[in-house]
Amino acid sequence: MPIETVLAFCGVALLAYITPGPDWFVVMPAAVTSRRTGWIAAIGVQCGLLVHMSAAAVGVAAVILASATAFSVLKWIGAAYLVYLGVRALLASRRATVGRDEDGGPDAAARPPARLVQVWRRAFTANVLNPKAALFFVAILPQFVTPGGAVAAQIIGLGLLDVALGVVWWAVFVLGVHRLRSIMGGARARTVTDRVAGTALIGLGGVLAVTPSRA
Numbered sequence: 001m002p003i004e005t006v007l008a009f010c011g012v013a014l015l016a017y018i019t020p021g022p023d024w025f026v027v028m029p030a031a032v033t034s035r036r037t038g039w040i041a042a043i044g045v046q047c048g049l050l051v052h053m054s055a056a057a058v059g060v061a062a063v064i065l066a067s068a069t070a071f072s073v074l075k076w077i078g079a080a081y082l083v084y085l086g087v088r089a090l091l092a093s094r095r096a097t098v099g100r101d102e103d104g105g106p107d108a109a110a111r112p113p114a115r116l117v118q119v120w121r122r123a124f125t126a127n128v129l130n131p132k133a134a135l136f137f138v139a140i141l142p143q144f145v146t147p148g149g150a151v152a153a154q155i156i157g158l159g160l161l162d163v164a165l166g167v168v169w170w171a172v173f174v175l176g177v178h179r180l181r182s183i184m185g186g187a188r189a190r191t192v193t194d195r196v197a198g199t200a201l202i203g204l205g206g207v208l209a210v211t212p213s214r215a
Contacts, residue, residue, distance in 0.1 A: 001146050001154065006161070009144040013162045016140075017169040022082055022130055022204050025197040026123045027170060029089060031177040032193045037119055038178060042170035044120040046163050048127025053159030056137035057152045071131060075208060078129035082205030085126060089198030132208070 023045045031038025127133055137159065145154045180193070 001144075001157075005144050005146070006158075009141070009158055009161070010165060012140065012144075013165050014169065016136060017166055020200070021132070022126055022201065023123075024173075025089075025200040025204070026085065026126050027173065028177050029092075029193045029197045030119050030123070031174040032181055035174055035178050037116065038174035039170070040116045040119045041123040042167070042174060044123025045127045045170070046166050047120075048124045048130075049133065049159070049163050049166065051128050052134050052137045053156065053163070055134065056141065056159070057155045074129065074131050074134075078126075078131060079205040079209035081126060081129050082201045082208065085122060086198045086201030086203075086205060089194045089201065092194045092198075130208070 027038060027041045027045060030041035137155070141155060141158055141162070142151075144158060145151055177193070
């Protein structure tokens with residue numbers, strides 16, 4: 001595969017990462033809680049991408065996206081899950097605000113940390129149920145595959161490159177978002193990010209729900 005093709009793919013992949021989407025608003029609240037929690041959420045997202053990559057390599061993703069029924073089922077489940085995560089985040093921000101009002105201190109908003117496996121599972125599930133992620137591997141990534149070569153191997157190679165780029169991106173993202181904790185204060189930062197993430201996830205769930213069944 002020509003190096004020019006690889007570099008072009010890297011540019012497209014990085015653009016996809018820096019564009020706000022569901023993954024942003026799943027990782028962001030976790031990153032404000034702690035760097036470790038943020039990285040676990042990011043790992044969950046990247047593990048979800050590995051599922052999409054594998055499905056694309058064996059042709060399963062193309063079959064799902066080509067079927068209006070299968071795409072609709074995945075779309076509605078994904079939309080419902082994003083809304084669910086958004087509602088959870090908004091409720092968490094409300095509980096934090098009530099805690100501060102009642103106890104009168106920023107530390108009152110501190111919440112018991114979520115188990116890391118739960119953080120990973122939420123991020124992984126949100127990514128796997130997002131048909132837009134599958135669409136990247138079916139409609140965009142193949143544009144960089146060299147005709148006449150081993151298609152599945154190239155998809156896997158480019159997919160792993162995408163995941164590696166994502167690891168770098170999320171490391172920077174988590175460090176940057178966690179910085180809000182020291183600037184705004186831990187409790188306030190969690191409340192603000194929960195509200196932003198919750199509203200965004202509900203909105204993204206609504207957008208996904210009205211996405212045409214034929215991608």
